[in-house]
Amino acid sequence: MIILDGxxxxxxxxxEIAIAVAKRKEAGLKTPHLAAIxxxxxxxxxxxxxxxxxxxxxxGFNSTLIDLPEDTTEEQLLHEIEELNNDKDIDGFIxxxxxxxxxxxxxxxxxxxxDKDVDGFHPVNVGKMTLDLPSFLPAxxxxxxxxxxxxxVETSGKKVVVIxxxxxxxxxxSILLSQKRKVGNATVTLAHSRTRDLxxxxxxxxxxxxxxxxxxxxxxxxxxxxxxIIDVGITRVKDDSKxxxxxxxxxxxxxxxxxxxxxxTPVPGGVGPMTIAMLLKNTLQACENxx
Ligand SMILES: Nc1nc2c(c(=O)[nH]1)N[C@@H](CN(C=O)c1ccc(C(=O)N[C@@H](CCC(=O)O)C(=O)O)cc1)CN2
Numbered sequence: 512m513i514i515l516d517g518x519x520x521x522x523x524x525x526x527e528i529a530i531a532v533a534k535r536k537e538a539g540l541k542t543p544h545l546a547a548i549x550x551x552x553x554x555x556x557x558x559x560x561x562x563x564x565x566x567x568x569x570x571g572f573n574s575t576l577i578d579l580p581e582d583t584t585e586e587q588l589l590h591e592i593e594e595l596n597n598d599k600d601i602d603g604f605i606x607x608x609x610x611x612x613x614x615x616x617x618x619x620x621x622x623x624x625x626d627k628d629v630d631g632f633h634p635v636n637v638g639k640m641t642l643d644l645p646s647f648l649p650a651x652x653x654x655x656x657x658x659x660x661x662x663x664v665e666t667s668g669k670k671v672v673v674i675x676x677x678x679x680x681x682x683x684x685s686i687l688l689s690q691k692r693k694v695g696n697a698t699v700t701l702a703h704s705r706t707r708d709l710x711x712x713x714x715x716x717x718x719x720x721x722x723x724x725x726x727x728x729x730x731x732x733x734x735x736x737x738x739x740i741i742d743v744g745i746t747r748v749k750d751d752s753k754x755x756x757x758x759x760x761x762x763x764x765x766x767x768x769x770x771x772x773x774x775x776t777p778v779p780g781g782v783g784p785m786t787i788a789m790l791l792k793n794t795l796q797a798c799e800n801x802x
Contacts, residue, residue, distance in 0.1 A: 513774050515658050515741075517781040525570050527792050533800075543798035544573040545629065545791070546595050546604035550588060550614065551581035551598070555747060556607050561788075562582070564606075566787050572794065583615045596624040599730030600609035600764040603629030603647075603797040605790065608679070626800065629793040632679065642682060643690055644778070645795045652684035654785025655720065655741055656694045662737050664718070666772055667696035672713050674729070674762075675722035676703045680743055684720060721762035724745050739774040743782050 536542060545567050560576065567574035576590055588606070589605045595604045608615050618701055620628075625635040631647035637647045639646035648656075650746045659666060671688050675681035685701040688694070697718070702709055703725075713719050722743035734740065744762030761778030769775050776782055 512769055512772055513662065515662050515774050515776045515781060517654070517658060517776060517783065517785045518779075520658055520661055521654075521784035523661075524788040525566060525791065528788075528795055529570040531646075531795060536571070538580065539728040540573065540796060540802060542573050542600040543794050544575070544600050544602050545794045546575040546598075546601050547578045547607060548579065548591055548595075548604065550579045550583050551611050555745070556609075557657045559605070560607050563787055566791055570791055573600075574792065575604075583611070583612055584763075588614055592619065592622045593746075596622075596627065601627065602801060603627045603794045605630045607669075608701060609745060621733055624667070627797060629699075629790060629797050630679075631683075631793065636684070637678075642684055647796070648681050648687070648789070649679055650786045650789040650793065651678060651680045651743060652687055652787065653789040653792075654685060655684060655743075655781060657789060658740075658741075658776070658782070660694045662774060666694050666718065669697050669717040670715055671697040671699045671720065672702055672716040673699060673720040673722065674702045674706075674709070674713070675720075675724065675743070676701055677722065684722070711753065717741055723762055724763060726760035727762070727764040729763045729768060731764065731771055732754070734768055734771050734773050738774045739772065740768055740772045740776065742778050744777045745778055 546565055549556055553608050564574045564576050594600050600706055620632045623633050625633045626638050629647055631649040636646040673685045675679050685699045686695045689699045713733045714735050718739040719734055720741040723746055726746040726748055740763055742761035742763040745756040746760045747761045752759040757781050
């Protein structure tokens with residue numbers, strides 16, 4: 512069984528980005544600049560956004576963090592987005608999800624300039640991705656493709672089951688893996704909460720992607736021997752024996768599934784760090800697009 516090490520792979524990608532940035536600086540080209548907006552103080556979201564800012568420093572990007580209070584109105588957030596759309600120094604920006612309930616997520620994502628939408632969530636980028644046109648790919652699916660490619664996991668002709676149809680992971684990943692691309696050409700089933708007899712479907716799969724957000728949902732009896740397992744879930748499970756009061760659990764029961772898998776991503780240290788590396792890659796691309 513081989514661990515798909517997202518931490519190590521994301522560090523390699525960040526090193527590659529840092530080299531590209533240093534070359535840009537030497538050539539007198541613009542330094543990439545990523546901005547992030549966070550609304551509220553959700554612990555996990557703050558961890559992810561801080562990690563994005565820290566990663567920018569690591570690769571030599573400029574970064575701007577805009578943190579807004581929990582009771583920010585939709586109008587105030589749309590105003591901040593407009594400012595970033597018009598800011599000539601910002602190459603790309605993201606609005607950290609989820610947003611507080613008074614704010615309409617779709618309205619917010621549609622307000623982002625598609626050329627600065629390094630999360631790839633704007634309908635223009637989703638449409639381009641679906642049509643296989645150049646676009647910003649959403650960072651988590653993009654990270655999974657990159658991990659599969661770097662570990663040379665074959666996808667062509669394979670049966671893939673993606674569990675979870677979210678707009679940011681499951682749905683785009685199901686589209687990407689079915690496309691004619693280097694990591695693609697798979698026969699993809701997109702399973703969700705209404706799927707009947709899920710285990711009979713996952714047991715047939717060469718690759719299972721668990722992206723439903725239920726801790727330790729996928730168990731050993733649900734996968735076949737030799738399958739590749741991608742775990743997208745990160746749930747904070749209360750654990751008083753830990754200093755921070757919780758442990759991180761994936762959507763996969765690692766103990767039982769790893770006994771049957773040929774490749775598997777861990778949590779932490781799997782898909783999560785890849786998400787951040789691919790966001791940086793998109794930001795570098797956004798900057799290059801403006802050269
Ligand atoms: N605007 C966006 N919002 C959200 C996205 C996104 O891509 N864009 N994805 C997720 C959260 N996410 C990125 O923002 C993210 C999740 C997890 C990690 C990560 O590195 N996880 C670590 C563990 C970190 C911890 O201690 O909790 C790991 O898995 O090793 C990075 C980014 C939802 N929102």
